[in-house]
Amino acid sequence: MTSSYDALETRTPADREAALMAALPTQVAHAQARTAAFGQVLAGVEAARIDSRAALAQLPVTRKHELLERQQAARAAGGNVFGGFSALAFGAAMPRVFASPGTLYEPEGTRRDYWRMARAIHAAGFRPGELIHNSFSYHFVPAGSMMESGAHALGCTVFPGGTGQTEQQVQAMAELQPAGYIGTPSFLKILVEKATELGLPLPSLRKALVSGEAFPPSLRDWLKERGVDGYQCYATADLGLIAYETPAREGLVLDEGVIVEIVRPGTGDPVPEGEVGELVVTTLNPDYPLIRFGTGDLSAVLPGPCPTGRTNTRIKGWMGRADQTTKVRGMFVHPGQVAEVARRFPQVRKARLVVSGEMANDQMVLRVETTEMAEGLAGAIAEAIREVTKLRGEVELVNPGSLPNDGKVIEDARSYQ
CATH class of the missing domain: 3.30.300.30 (ANL, C-terminal domain)
Known part of the structure; x- marks a missing residue:
């Protein structure tokens, strides 16, 4: 359970920082050249100089409401449905488009483990050759596809349960005997209760990766009493995986494919380590290259490395919303x-x-x-x-x-x- 997914998780913090900062100028230049939105947002920025966190902190933060406004304005004018933020166009390079409340549209590219979820699934205890029952939604929002693509990258088979049809899902679990569950924690509780009501034992169900809502210790303990070890991850439809829980259960470890800052709400100014602020994320995904994207979520950095041996920065997890207007x-x-x-x-x-x-x-x-x-x-x-x-x-x-x-x-x- 404590083994790492790959060598990236256990490299020295100095090596990780050097690699991230080496990739940053290329990503900034790519966003400027390949997306109309960042061509405007970052106009006049010399990408080669954005090679440190101090330099990154000088760039403007693009918040979700601004992304939405650009998308809406572009669509109203008959332009790009993504508001100029996607480096991909419709066609073979973009097999799916998803929608989030607002309505915000997000592209999905073709690269393996596009949303980088395999790392979180592995940390939750899943291993190649296992069957996973995926109860995240498969329509409109990308959650189902996010987890499925990560599970496939890990070498797992997926049953696409989606949401609803509780009795049928329990029946499928009883017959297929999946190694674990992926979905919201509240729906997992409903499924376990329904299985008890129907008298259908689920002996294979021993682990779970949950997300999409709060996962309080009380529910984690309730599941544990029924033989299910549940772990959580923090991801968004815009950015993919941001951080994930490990068996140490001491905060969430940052994903290897993002650069995370914590800034004072309403600004782009980084706060001192340990102080609560808004999570601002720069993704290294070239298909949807969001630079300093304000999530609107609050969190704080935890001191020291994860006891499992993973060396990336840890955060406390979701601590509320930053928009306090x-x-x-x-x-x-x-x-x-x-x-x-x-x-x-x-x-x-x-x-x-x-x-x-x-x-x-x-x-x-x-x-x-x-x-x-x-x-x-x-x-x-x-x-x-x-x-x-x-x-x-x-x-x-x-x-x-x-x-x-x-x-x-x-x-x-x-x-x-």
Whole structure:
């Protein structure tokens, strides 16, 4: 269970970083040349100079809502359905197109293990020659195909169960005897309960890779009591695999095919290691070369390597959403505006806007971590708040370390009763 999928997982961190940074300029140049969207987003960028994390951090973050807006605008004009982000065109090089809520369209290329899921499936204990029951959806969204292509790359056979038809799926499990399950954790629980109700034992079902929703320890333990070891992974339809759980169960290990940054919500500025922020991912996939793609998800880096011997960075997993845009007195306040206020004052280490009161009687207080408690600083920050947000707000200066490490830039503490 602790063996690695390939040598990439156990290379030294220095070798990994060197390889990623060597590949980065080529990927940036490829995105500029082969996709109209990044040709515009990265106009004027000298790709050869983007060979470090510091240089990467200077590039703009493209967030999901911007990708959606570009897709919608292009489609409305009769243009590229992918908004100019795909390096592939319809035809043999793109066997499938998928849709995510929004509607966002994602291409699937032909390369082996296109979504890079085999690594996560292997870490969950699956091995070549096994049958996997895949209960992720096979229509519209890519989840079913993501897992199936990864399982095939690993050398496994797949039963495409999809969603629904609970009794039929349990019957198939009882007869085919799969080694394990892939799908959402909640549906696995439903299947196990249905098998008990029908009196159909599932003795072969001993492992599972779950994703798509929260996998709390309580459910993990419930499954374990019934003989199923469940592991989780973090992936998106845009990026494929981002991180996966190992038998150590200490955070999620980053995939080998992505460069991950954690930035302060509303900005592209990397946060110190251990601080919660938004996951920003650069993928090395040449078919869909997303550069600094903001996932909108919060997480944080864990210190040290995985006890299984995998040497890549570990993250805590999903910790909430980064988009904390809040309406105050009829006007939207964005995390980026909070960041803009903080950027104007080098004395500010961290800031958190707290909105309190009752609806129609909103109060804003910007809590600021700083070592300089001068009254003049608070007044200057208050003026900046009004200039940037067009709203009045108070300022509270606090000592460094006073604000929670939860990734929140805007806290809505109002009563909605």
